[in-house]
Amino acid sequence: MVEVFSGTFNPLLVIVILIGVFVAQTVAHELIHGIFIWVFIRQRPKFGFRGWYAFAAAPGWFFPSGQYLVIALAPLILLSILGMVLVAVVPAGTLAAILFGIVANAAGAVGDMWIAFKVLRERRKILIEDLGDGVNFYAPG
């Protein structure tokens, strides 16, 4: 396994590894969103990019709050737990790469956390439609 940040400091290698870790965590993050969307609707979700934001969504589907919270927060929670487990077992030289991965994942989940916060604050019974680059909340009229 590549010893990141240990021994000699090779800037090019560090940049390549950081980009690799960033891409890997982005794919894993959206894949987890997608898996939980599939669990609830049994259909392949839509994956894509809006600018530099990656997303997994199911436009046209309306999720109750509980299911939407699971979909939104699963990548943050599961990848953070996985990262902490890896921290305990991987060679010391790879710790910085793991750390970068879990930090980037948590920072990248800022949109998920914002929408989860909005859902939790909603006192009405709502249905949520995730459009990928936005959300709509619906309540009884």
Add this chain to the structure above:
Amino acid sequence: MPASFQATKVRPENAVLVYSFNLTNNTPAMWAMNGVSLLFLFLFGWLFLFFVQQIRPGSWWRFFQALSTPCWLSSS
């Protein structure tokens, strides 16, 4: 609205839009999210660094040590 706990592809007839958020049509929100994301990068960096220090004491020091040791000064 029916008391459903399952995702549905049919929008209930009496459901009304109560909140809408779209990043593509909202440039200030996009930049605000970028800014908060960078702030979180910093905050989560320290938070996870704290956890790493608890799980593998002393290991985080290697990170800073390596960063501050350019290759031309390294003995290896």
